[in-house]
Amino acid sequence: MAKLLNYQPLKGLYLAYFVSSFVFVKAPLWLVRYLVPSLRPRPTWTLKRAMIVRAFQELFSIKVELKRKKRDPLAEVSDSALVDAKFVWVEPVPDELFTGEIRRVAEITGARPAKIAGYWLLKKGSTWTGPKANPGEKTVLHLHGGAFHIGTANPSDLTANFTRGLLEHSQTLQRTFAADYRLTASAPNPPENPFPAALLDALAAYRYLVQDAGFAPENIVVAGDSAGGNLAVTLALHLIENPVSSLPPPGRILTASAWLDLSTSRCGPDSSAVLNAPTDIFVVRPGKIFGEYAVTSLRGPLDWDFVRTNRYLSPVSLECKPAEGLFKGFPEAYVVAGGAERLLDDSKVFVERLKADGVKVTEDFPPDAVHDFVVFKWHEPERTEVLKRVSKWIDSL
Secondary structure (H helix, E strand, O other), X not given: OOOHHHOOOHHHHHXXXXXXXXXXXXXXXXXXXXXXXXXXXXXXXXXXXXXXXXXXXXXXXXXXXXXXXXXXXXOOOOHXXXXXXXXXXXXXXXXXXXXXXXXXXXXXXXXXXXXXXXXXXXXOOOOOOOOOOOOOOOEEEEEOOOOOOOOOOOOOOOOHHHHXXXXXXXOOOOEEEEEEOOXXXXXXXXXXXXXXXXXXXXXXXHHHHHHHOOOOXXXXXXEEEOHHHHHHHHHHXXXXXOOOXXXXXXXXXXXXXXXXXXXXXXXXXXXXXXXXOOOOOOXXXXXXXOOHHHHHHHHOOOOHHHHHHEOOOOOOOOOOEOOXXXXXXXXXXXXXXXXXXXXXXXXXXXXXXXXXXXXXXXXXXXXXXXXXXXXXXXXXXXXXXHHHHHHHHHHOO
């Protein structure tokens, strides 16, 4: 039935029903119910937050595919279209860096290095003087969220609120860099960009910062939210497993609500995937796994065992190989997640394994925060409090 709803006139009728029932029936009922704090998904939440989260859940439950404007990865963005930002091109990963596990898998999936767009985000009121780093300058490489198949690094995207917030609260950051990595897709859309396309683009962006812009690796924080957190972790993993003297690992890693187990191996009654289902912004339909479309798109011709066991897709999976010592030699890390989100276990296990491997790590899990709360300006006070703590950590680099 869901597939039939994607065809007119059924699609139009369904959307009219969805919107009218949302506005005139469901939202008023939620409002009345949530006037009583004990009836909210979390009694400690404000009425505003309870309503917003419930609205997100409703929108994610929609049964038809909504067309999104497809970005042109080869289209340059003019300065006049940007505010406190600058567009640049990032060259493909050179052959000497296209090594190890990502090369092995790319031979199977057909992924290849490619030229991508990048955006410098500038501290408000600052002046663009070119990409070259000043002596001792720090920066953040941001890899945006969006389940690997939506979103953009363009400063207009919601996820830019993460690094905009860091620029606002940091005393030392003057600019950050966001990589517009390739998005994946599969049926009913034309299949494109399976693993490791996005990771190759993250590597290209890091190489650009070090070798083209001249930032010292120790002065770079690689940051990622949600799917971007996965890319931040696996980028560091690749650099450590395949050492190149001209491109050492970054100084630090920062993750926010990182999606680190694409197989959802922890889904028992005591898991965050189950316990936090009523309080997170996502709805997962019965019989489905979290982010199923993204996982299907990423794996391309690879089998499900690859998703469950491969350290570059599910580094904290119960079945990941190797199970121990994976993070030895990792940079210092700051791990953020919401205590009310489904993916909380991913970050908790990541912290546990970092500590077990002797990595210095700071964990920051506000108990009432939802998935990727650092990008939502309505999610206060947690968002600002966390951004201030993270900025102080970056300033200490």
